Amino acid sequence: MKNNTENHITINIMEELVNDEIERQFIRLPENIKQNIRKVEVATFALNRLPALYASCHKGLNKQKLKGKSKFSVQITRVVRQAFAIVQEDILRYSSPLQPQKDETIDQIGELEEAKKALAELSELLPSDNYCWTKLVEAIKPILANNCNVSSTDYDAASEQEELESRLSALWQNDLYLR
16 A cells, blocks of 8 residues: 555644643733733743644544643643743843745745646647646657657657657757856
8 A cells, every 4th residue: 555645744733732722821911911922932932841742634633632631731721821921021032033935935836837837738739628747648648659650559758768868968068058
């Protein structure tokens, strides 16, 4: 059986429990103190002092939630209260919050959009409109084989790959690409 972890996620239930407790305690704070509290710092402080409770399926998620609430609720409340006190005490401390790496995200989004556009353009040229990348490859192989006067049964991916690598190698030897 193939183990496919690409489409699966794991969740640390402790993060959810801590965030719930932070919200519960935060609403009780005076307004002048709320202004100086960064919830992410409270959560970080608390999570570094509590055990992780990971789940990867719905059954595990429910089991870990129950375990977290029954076994760790007192500890979560205490650690979150302590985190508020520590963060509150040090309001003069400057911290620069972590941000998602925008360049990578923007590049990935741009590449994804380009890929979607290319797929849509190629789909317009083919008999059916409904293509994903894997179906597109299957649709194009026979067309390319016919255009190269090769029957689709004689289509040899290995020799095609060698020819492509040979062409690319010659292109990269050109001075234009070596500057």
